[in-house]
Amino acid sequence: MTDKINLEKKVKEYENYIEMLNSILDTTNEWFVAVDVDARITMMSKGYKEFLKVTNVIGKPVSEVIENTRLDKVVKTGIKEVGQIQEIKDNRVVAMRIPIKKDDKIIGAIGKVMFKDIEDFYALSKKLSNLEKEVDYYKKILNPNKQANYSIDDIIGESEIIDSSKNVAIKAAKTDSTVLITGESGTGKELFAHAIHNASKRKLSPFVKINCAAIPSELLESELFGYIKGSFSGANSDGKIGKFQSANGGTILLDEIGDMPFSLQSKLLRVLQDKEIEKIGSNDTEKIDVRVIASTNKNLEDMVKNGKFREDLYYRLNVIRLELPSLRYRKEDIESLANYLRKKIAERLGIYVEGISKEAIKILESYSWPGNIRELENIIERSINMLDSDLIILPHHFPSRLYDSTSSSVFKIEDSMTLDSKIKIIEEKMIKEALANNNGNKSDAAKVLGISRPSLYKKMKMYGLSV
Ligand SMILES: Nc1ncnc2c1ncn2[C@@H]1O[C@H](COP(=O)(O)OP(=O)(O)OP(=O)(O)O)[C@@H](O)[C@H]1O
Ligand SMILES: [Mg+2]
Structure with a gap:
């Protein structure tokens, strides 16, 4: 019971x-x-x-x-x-x-x-991304121009070539030596500079960037080193602190160093050697402790040869060299980069994007990317804006220049390219020709080229040729 x-x-x-x-x-x-x-x-x-x-x-x-x-x-x-x-x-x-x-x-x-309703979802994600932007904005106001925003983990890519660049960056972060970062436009020079600073013991101190090409040459000196009260007409009456001084204890990125006027180059060399600065109008020097990273997409070796860049300054800067690969030589990374950028941009725009189709990825992989990752970033942003009701990026969302087969197969050698880039263009052309002349037979092609078969495979992978 x-x-x-x-x-x-x-x-x-x-x-x-x-x-x-x-x-x-x-x-x-x-x-x-x-x-x-x-x-x-x-x-x-x-x-x-x-x-x-x-x-x-x-x-x-x-x-x-x-x-x-x-x-x-x-x-x-x-x-x-x-x-x-x-x-x-x-x-x-x-x-x-x-x-x-x-x-x-x-x-x-x-x-x-x-x-x-997916619209509610969009509205919420837009609201969140606006809030994040606001937080970023206030962070910048509190600490203007003194933040390194990226770390090594933000550098996307698993290809051998980018892996070795990341390893150089990690080693560079452990020292105070000057780093010279070279590479075509949009290859990530600034991103690497941020990453080096953030991985170094200076990470809690300022990261200050100055673009030597964007500032008129007559102002560059005062921007870099500052000036004392009343040192020239038109100057702020209180004087000015230069970028070197604001970077004290931290890192300074001298961006576009190839555009630094010749006359200023000797002053910079002195600062690097003596680790002290002299403000305009002052006879006193001040000790500074700043790690210098310089970057450029110009060919500094050529500029030295032509007398446009001081050789002694070049050697002083070129202590650790980081030569960033062009995107066209690391096609294995395009898919992960494109998806990383898709997520990042979609989040910023408050748009939900599920993915990129396989065909679209293929098109990205066969394009030559003269503007490198910045160009890829622009293309992804453009395609997200073209989505209409699609949730996936498809080939027709890309601009037609991406389909133009001539732009993908014939690479033009440009003056601004580094020696390494020029050699690679010739190498790719020779490999393609050897393969075509030997009906795709890799052993024969390798023999003609005078390299081993594994080395041919490695190079074909690097140039995005199907193996
Ligand atoms: N490996 C990477 N992973 C993710 N994003 C990258 C990578 N490399 C570059 N980017 C992104 O591409 C854009 C261009 O990079 P960055 O500004 O560092 O290039 P740059 O070499 O300084 O170009 P420029 O010579 O035109 O100044 C940035 O938005 C950066 O965050
Ligand atoms: Mg840059």
């Missing part, structure tokens, strides 16, 4: 729990459904039923009640799905599906609509 009373008590308790759960779901107006291991509905919230215009759903297969549901798959696979877009009754909702397990066995699954 007592057993029966206990059982009735348990059933009552169980019914109360269900009632309580239903009330919670209904009052919060959540769209929620639960299914058993056969994907039959065991529970559905009032709001969801009203939206679907259904009433008696308990025991029915979920696929008969909810359009495009995947709960029947989730009870089979046991894999949760979060943030997926589902089309129901012409609405695009964002759904979450979670398997329920007991003693390691799947006993059912629950589905919840996270955003009832």
Whole structure:
């Protein structure tokens, strides 16, 4: 008898729990459904039923009640799905599906609509990204121009060539030696400079950048070294602190060093040698402790030869050399870079973008990227803006110059390219010719080129030629 009373008590308790759960779901107006291991509905919230215009759903297969549901798959696979877009009754909702397990066995699954309209989702993500921007803005006001924003982890790419650049950067970060970063425009010179600073013991001190090409040469000296009160007409009456002094204890990035006027080069050399600065108009010197990183896309060796850059300054800067590879020589990295940039830009624009199609990636891989990663960044941003209702970047979202086969196969040798880039262009051309002349036979092509077969494979991979 007592057993029966206990059982009735348990059933009552169980019914109360269900009632309580239903009330919670209904009052919060959540769209929620639960299914058993056969994907039959065991529970559905009032709001969801009203939206679907259904009433008696308990025991029915979920696929008969909810359009495009995947709960029947989730009870089979046991894999949760979060943030997926589902089309129901012409609405695009964002759904979450979670398997329920007991003693390691799947006993059912629950589905919840996270955003009832994808527009709500967009609005929320836009709001978040605006808030993040605001925080960034105030951070910059509090610490203007003195922040290194990127670390080694922000450098995307697993190719051998970028890996070795990252290793040089990590080693450079352990010392105070001057670093010269060279590479074509948009290859990540500034990003590497930030990363070196952030990995160094100076990371909590300022990171100050000055672009030697953007400042008129007559002002560059005062920007770099500052001036004392009343040193020249038009000067601020309180004098000015130069960038070297604001970088004290930290790192200074002399960007576009190739554009530094010849006359200033000797003053910079003195600063590097003596580790002290002299403000304009002053006879006193001040000791400074600044790590110097210089960068340029110009060919400094050529400039030295032509008498446009001081040889002694060149050697003083070129203590650790970081030569960044052009994007066209690390095609293996294009897919991961493109997806990294897609996520980053989509987040900034507050647009939801699921991915990039395989065909679109192929097009990116066969283009020559004269503007390197900056150009890739621009192309991805442009294509995200062209998306309309697509959630995936497709070939037609790219500008037509990317399809132009001539731009991908014939690389022009430009004066501004480094010796290494020029050699690589010739090397790629010779490899392609050797392969064509030997009907694609790699052993014969390697023999003609006078290199080993493994070395040919390595180079073909680097140039994005199918092996
Ligand atoms: N390996 C990388 N991974 C991720 N983003 C990268 C990488 N390299 C470059 N970028 C991005 O590409 C853009 C261009 O990089 P950066 O400004 O560092 O190039 P740069 O070599 O200084 O170019 P320029 O010579 O035109 O000044 C930046 O937005 C940067 O964050
Ligand atoms: Mg730069």
